[in-house]
Amino acid sequence: MLTRAQKLEWLALHAEKQRRRRENQLREYRAYPKQAEFHAAGRESRERLLMAGNQLGKTWSAGYETAMHLTGRYPDWWVGREFTKPISAWAAGVTSELTRATVQRVLCGEFNAIGTGALPREVITEKTMKRGLANAIDTLVIRWGGGGDIQATESLLGFKSYDQGREKFQGETLHWVWLDEEPDEDIYFEALTRTNATGGSLAMTFTPLKGITGVVKRFMMEKAPGTHVTRMTIDDAEHYTPEKRAEIIAGYPAHELEARTKGIPSLGSGRIWPVTDESISVEPFAIPAHWAQINGIDFGWDHPSAAVNLAWDRDADIIYVTKAYRKKEQTPVLFAASVKPWGEWVPWAWPHDGLQHDKGSGQALRDQYADQGMKMLPNKATHPPEANEKGEVVEGSGGNGVEAGVVEILDRMQTGRWKVFSHLTEWFEECRMYHREDGKIVKLDDDLLSASRYAYMMRRFAITKPAPSKPIEYKRKRLA
Incomplete structure (x- = not known):
């Protein structure tokens, strides 16, 4: 039988363990096989695309890889690209609001609990807020090389959005860019250009609802040197039961079904052979x-x-x-x-x-x-x-x-x-x-x-x- 003091001590230790786990989610990350394929391709491919359906884990996986590169903390199972020094990076979404709701949330956690996302709380040393949008972060300074090391140097992460226009994607020299959701071609190539001088990498995650765009063609048709595409379907998302998958599939309209569940570009009536x-x-x-x-x-x-x-x-x-x-x-x-x-x-x-x-x-x-x-x-x-009818060949047939x-x-x-x-x-x-x-x-x-x-x-x-x-x-x- 525990004494009251022992119970209180046990509860305090349990709470501290939970806090440390909550504030270091990066340590807990384990990739599904398709996410692991996407990560591994970074060792050889400079431009990568994880094309997946909705809510399958594409943003999650890219967010955690971004956190690894910013901190220099790579798990034992990691076989993808590794940066050996602090980096400068961007993470971008469609609008500032969506960037805050998705990219920022995955990396930082909810705004009232910064440090509960992919980036451990102990590595976030400074943050600058955006003007005109509540709770939206503009830049983060990240301790690189392990938490608690006072000699460690720092990485820099900026949050961007496509609605800022191509001009806002000019000028910087970067090691890493993560684009969440599909950008227009001009923004894509501007972002890619930021990594030229460093030999850096660009990762992109989206559900292909726009159809055969220039960006999709680059990866799926042109297969430009240095590109790699990973396609993730609802069957690859291990957090869904078979029953839940069937329920989700039944809820989508036919013309969006393959894009939202299989990561296949939406072609609508333009697809020539509309079969599964x-x-x-x-x-x-x-x-x-x-x-x-x-x-x-x-x-x-x-x-x-x-x-x-x-x-x-x-x-x-x-x-x-x-x-x-x-x-x-x-x-x-x-x-x-x-x-x-x-x-x-x-x-x-x-x-x-x-x-x-x-x-x-x-x-x-x-x-x-x-x-x-x-x-x-x-x-x-x-x-x-x-x-x-006479068995004669019809002219022109x-x-x-x-x-x-x-x-x-x-x-x-x-x-x-x-x-x-x-x-x-x-x-x-x-x-x-x-x-x-x-x-x-x-x-x-x-x-x-x-x-x-x-x-x-x-x-x-x-x-x-x-x-x-x-x-x-x-x-x-x-x-x-």
Whole structure:
């Protein structure tokens, strides 16, 4: 039985333990796998994007990484970038009010409890407030190198907002910039420029509700050198139960569902194939010998050359995308070496530009690939010609129109007759971003999709794998 004095001592110790834990949240931070992927990419990539749905932990993870860089306190499990000295940094949101409500709250805690966020209370040595907005912080001075070390030097953090305009993002030299929610391109590049002189880094976290903007294109389509994108879905957020996830998903309108739950850019009516990954994805399996196969190729150089393999279950009339390969600046020799293991017996469908002649060799593209052992079909990809009641080919039918192939493939997707092996991540990536602007298909980063369409158009030439030829057996003639 504890005495009254012992109980009071225990309560005091417990309260002190809770206070220390509350005022050093950084020590408690543990990343989910997708957040850890985002952090780890910082070691190699200067520009990073964590594109996630709402309330999945994207702001939280970037806030805690920002706190690590400002304090120099990295956990044992950390494998991302590390700064070895104090830094100058910015953290920014859409408006001053939103910056206060999100970025500042994650870093500092609620205003009446500064030091209960990602930044431990003991490291916040000075703060300057913004004018004209209650409880909004303008700058923080952060002790770097560990709490209680009087010899430690200091980092500097400024809070910014996009509504201040591009001019307010000029002038500074920084080591680290965190942009929470998507900025316009001019602010993005201005913020990135602040890190040029130091070789610093920029991290960005947002839900892609604006669709295919210039910033999204930089990461998802252009894939500029030094960029990395991590996409986090509601299934990656471990703080939700399956029941809660289902409840959240049910509450979103259809046109925002994928952006808010999966971090897929909102394309609305502009998306060409408005289907979910799950509805067309299947686990890989061995292709039955009696199924017909055909490959498709889309020629490229500045944009990637791409190839796919289609396997056709004729009995069920289901087409499967089983293989995909995409690579920039590859000669026919290198490209062929990568795809010939798919089976040299499989025919290749190719587009009209395969008839173009190389300026150096004077040889058509189609022939250059054929010379490397790829079984190129004799003619460019066209739709099957139509016949009239007499069995005569209808003049003008066949053709190679894009829209017809796009519509037919969508029909197959919606009726369960187009499936894609689940490990073909680049194919799914292109499919999510395939969209229209002003009613026209955007011909950008659709290389694997184009190769798929060419193969589909020429499926009438798909063949089954030839049976291995048996060696001729010679019987030895018996001498009399």
